[in-house]
Amino acid sequence: MTKLTFTEKKDTRSGFGAGLHELGKKNSKVVALCADLTGSMKMDAFKKDFPDRFYQVGIAEANMMGLAAGMTISGKVPFTGTFANFSTGRVYDQIRQSIAYSGKNVKICASHAGLTLGEDGATHQILEDIGMMRMLPGMTVIVPCDHEQTKAATLALGDHEGPAYLRFGRPSWPIFTTGRPFVIGKADKLIEGKDVTIFACGHLVWNAVEAEALLAAKGISVELINIHTIKPLDVEAILASVEKTRCVVTCEEHQQNGGLGDAVAQVLARFNPTPQEMVAVNDSFGESGTPTQLLKKYGLGPENIVEAVEKVLKRKK
């Protein structure tokens, strides 16, 4: 495999904006709703070119979810846009009843997820959303890792049928998946290795790429798999890798409870009990700071991934 490098950084939310704009051109059934965050969500291009299909709902997220559910009835494909906190916890019951239980084809698109939102602090840094959304029956949950993959995921959702949650963020982040195929529910093996498997999602995939370089220098062979789709989980890819490496580290910008780590642990417990370490937030809220400072303080940096790998290797049987 070629070594993963990057030449450019961009925010993942701009990948969403670009994907949504392209979908607007391709599919006249695609409509977009936004709760007073058009600029932050990078939905301006869609709004400008498809004003009839863009709905400004104001600061009223519960109503937005209901509107979107209602629009699906005649076959529209609504994409809702607001921050991850207001896309999930604030409107959980609306999503549960009007969208998930009703089986409506709404795409809930959520930016500013996790600690890397930075200075706004814990009120906005949701770290529980993956857990909440993956618990809903029938909900697809996607956490892409860079600008290109977020764009690809947005485009893929245009052809996907059923409720879905797409989680992305604010910081400028390395782009390294250009040209890689994106298929919902199909894990992407970025690096082949034999000693340990790292499963990562979202911004932490890049941190895992950096960690892999540090570990390779120490002679540790890492297999790195990008689990961009948390639900449905690519169980086959997980088990195939674990069969080979026999130990696992999961990395995510989320609570340990409910996220990728939990999802992987569930698979391992049932099918192939395996030592696992979790790089995730340990039952805590975030705080204000720069993204890099926060990832370090809360134990989500490349060096934390290296530590977790060394720890799990000692547990390996």
Next chain:
Amino acid sequence: MSQNDIESLKKTASQIRRDIVRMVHACQSGHPGGSLGCADFFVALYFRILKHSNKFNMSGSGEDLFFLSNGHISPVWYATLARAGYFEPSELATFRKLNSRLQGHPATHEHLPGIRIASGSLGQGLSVALGAAQAKKLDKDDRFVFVLMGDGEQQEGQVWEAAMYAAHNKMDNVIATIDYNGQQIDGPVNKILNLLDLKAKWESFGWEVIDSNGNDMSEIVKALEYAKTQAGKGKPVLNLMKTEMGYGVDYMMGSHKWHGVAPNDEELSKALAQLEETIGDY
């Protein structure tokens, strides 16, 4: 509309009231009070007002759509749909029982014809109706979207988010009705959380508000027909419909006590004695 037509609608309503009390009696659960109070409204809507097809298709293009936001009065909706030919009335016997399409609260999960969204958790139906209405405007489909809410439900904040959205966006293809029976589970609405001047509230939110008596068949038909004439004028329309909870069964009337309680065998007989069997029990 002739007196004969009104009498025919009243007969249908009487049968639907029988269906309601028999359904909740059979499973010893469910919500008879609000269901009985709204029977005349449902009959007027499905047998006179709506342009609809009982060969149900989800999209409802070119048809009027109806959404029930206060989903707990599902018995009246199910009975009306059955009597309007959406499914066999015999299926009403399965209400709230295991493996039934007639869930305690309406759901699409079991694909019951006539239902387009789940409801029961209050406050969500108006938003959904507005979404459907917005899509109709986008599709240049000039039919209406109707929605029914409860008065207790007006305590939910989402209702007012939706109310604001509708007026701001000139959703004049929406006709909302509030079942204004003054009762909620714990007691009279004005004792639990007073709505004060509900008409003034909706008017100040930019809606055209009409008053009606939901237990007078002739009046409710006229009110809904009038509501349609008020649509298309740049404002959403609200029908503030006075009803009596439990209407048609004397011992259930006017009290919150029959909001969510089923009659026993003796009470069922007393109720049925007051409701003429007009079409034939399922």
